[in-house]
Amino acid sequence: MKKRKIELAVLSNIHLGAESCQADALLAYLSSISPKILVLNGRVLETEPVVQAALPSRHFRIFKKLFAMASAGTKIYYVYSNQDAVVRIFKDKSPGNVFFTKNLFLDLDGKKAWFTHGDFLQSPLFSKKWVQGLGTGRLRVLAGMIRFKNKIWNAGGKRPSQTLLHAEADYADRLKKDRTLRQTAVKLAAGRGCEYLICGAPHHLSNLWLETNMGKCQYLSAGDWVQHLTALEYNFKRWKSYRYSEDKLSPFFADEDLKQMNEEEILSKNLKTGISMIG
Template identity: 40%
Template sequence: MKLKRKVEIAVISDVHLGTYGCHAKQLLTYLNSIEPKTLILNGDIIDIWQFKKRYFPKSHLKVIKKIMDFASDGVEVIYITGNHDEMLRRFADTTIGNISIVNKKVLDLDGKRAWIFHGDVFDVSIQNAKWLAKLGGYGYDVLILLNRFVNWILERMGKEKYSLSKKIKNSVKRAVKYINDFEEVASDLAIENGYDYVICGHIHQPKMLIKENKFGQTMYLNSGDWVENFTALEYQFKRWKIYNYNNDKLSPFFADEDLKDMEITDLIAAITVVDRKKKKSD
């Protein structure tokens, strides 16, 4: 039996289950490698905007089952809503067992306060023109599909993978400015309200840095995503770190053996039906 890494808090965001860009297998590998006390899902976990009935593969269902298994094993699961899963906002402040749905969360961590939210509240294009934001989302999905094809060719040529969307983002000045502005606004608000940490997702840019202004300082953290960066945030021993799947494979755990051979119908049943053993013992 392989030992799992114990972490006090794990934060993931921007998984986009139900889209072609989601790398559910890598995420499942990561989730199987940790033993968290609290798992924070910081928005855009299930992509309800671009959900297609014909595309929700087995690996995506396994991620949902793994999260529910965490909750049934006593892990506190906090689902913070994002823009792609905004339909869940109508259920904000609902708690079912160890799973709670909220729009934002404040945690006290070893005498410091952490302010956690997805971050789309700062995005004018989403607040004022949702149809335009959704159109951009579809374009992003097409770009990811194209990128997969390019990387398939590169792998067979023995070359490193390449991220088209990262290249585009980094080369477009407006995109770079948007990311910088996002970080500044989030940090300034955190300092104004006395938070020691501000933790976001949304912009798919993993980051951890101290931000200062004339009123004080805060630590800005972004959990990144599981479309391009394969990153998470972890809190343990009174400090934060960015976990990067490609660089930090500290424990190479893969899909649970009991999930590997399950049919999709069995996975759906496991997600939707109460554990019979627990029911009998209650």
Template identity: 35%
Template sequence: MKRPVEIVVLSDIHLGTYGCHATEVFQYLNSIKPEILILNGDIVDIWQFRKRFFPKEHLKVIKKIITLASKGTKVYYITGNHDEMLRKFSDAVMGNIHLIDKLVLNLDGKKAWFFHGDVFDVSIQHTKWIAKLGGWGYDFLILFNRLLNKWLVKMGREKYSLSKKIKNSVKGAVKFINDFENTATDLAIENKFDYVICGHIHQPAIRKVKNHKGSTLYLNSGDWIENLTYLEYHDKEWSLKNYRAEFDKTSYVEEALDPMYDLSALLPNVLK
């Protein structure tokens, strides 16, 4: 039986990249019955799209989202930087699917502000080609990290995250994350939002933030590349959850990394 939940927030799935854990996304979506599904940016990675790599597991996620919408779930697709091409269609409505750039909801008398967060990223605003190059580099770093971890497991050693090590050791990266969170919360407090919910920085978080003007609850849904995290709102409470902790670890399967998938061949078979 599928678990009912009022609101689910997913972000930074990056369908179409080697690092995406689409199998796990599908399993999670298949386990719930949400009233509202909020896709908070970078769901399909149009920046790094390769027509020779879009596995059927990735297409099944898209099909599952459409199925949920057809069965009554209200789906809000908030655009991010990796799927910014969709912004030309913002405010489009297709049945229960709403394509938007930001979202404000009243949740049990409290105001919630949802947006991806790339608007705060100066590197994207002014040097987009560098940001795109960095995205490719990050994708291949994740691919190399997977291969490394398979070798470590065979050697009886613990898995290791190269990207987290880099983020935590580079002062500029730590400062960027802190600046991002401070900017988001300052704006939320200034505009009297009780909740501010973001993605973009791949850093899952939920915490109360206060300043001299007031307070807000900052939430970040993380990502489905490294952290496999998501947010749920139910019975007036927010929770930050991790796929690996919530699901049987034996069901966690590393996705096949075959770059020779032909998208045109997969489409008729998966979507029929």
């Protein structure tokens, strides 16, 4: 079966190493597409203690597939958050054609796209209405302060307090906060001259246009692969939401390149000294 050739695909929260990881479905999806660019927007691996243990073989096949795609010419950008373990694991090694960054800016047919995990947007501060009245300069300062706070929490082995607060909020309150967060995020993106904002932190599929006093911007999220098996695809100058449950054209099959690769080849041939960091 021919693979679908697309310009760009975005996946969020695949959590390799977790029992809930949908590895078989992910391998089927990756085997069905041939993207020029693949963006992994946060949480490729589960927490570091899990990573230190041996990954299940079907999870390791995802790494093999990603390395094979990179070797075939696909540019893979990993947009990581402060809690991601992948960056620590590949601190001194990086697969060729794979890049790590906290913020990714791409030109898509003349329009600027900003890819961010967006974990800093989950702070209770960003859900306040008064924040929407701040200029983009002060919003950037506030975002930087929250990132620094999260980094300190993570260094001490603790999760940021806003994660707990966000989880305990009831559904109606959470929807209200999400709307406020989207407006603030879009304002920040529009102030940077972006027409697309692709955010990984909201764990639900999103594709909508929002307008602020700084301008209009298309707000997108690939959702959560573990929970919903969703992704984003960009092709022919437009964004499309992908749902694995509705895909009737992508039966599971194993690529020949996966059959020809083993763990030793991945670790020795596909990794090179020096991490590729951008942004």
